[in-house]
Amino acid sequence: MRININEKEFELNESLTIQGLIDTLELDIRSAAVALNRAIIPKGRFSEVILKENDRIDLVTIVPGG
Numbered sequence: 841m842r843i844n845i846n847e848k849e850f851e852l853n854e855s856l857t858i859q860g861l862i863d864t865l866e867l868d869i870r871s872a873a874v875a876l877n878r879a880i881i882p883k884g885r886f887s888e889v890i891l892k893e894n895d896r897i898d899l900v901t902i903v904p905g906g
Contacts, residue, residue, distance in 0.1 A: 843861075
């Protein structure tokens with residue numbers, strides 16, 4: 841299954857939830873936002889939302905400071 845993460849194409853061997861993808865990629869998302877096909881997904885739904893072929897995921901990290 842192919843998906844796009846931050847404009848880069850990835851091939852997955854299995855269907856994953858957003859949380860499963862985060863765990864697989866070992867990402868620290870404590871201060872991040874996730875958009876799936878341009879819609880923001882609340883953190884409480886990461887374990888529910890299953891990724892599909894050609895989904896577009898945008899991961900944005902919020903960096904404090906100025």
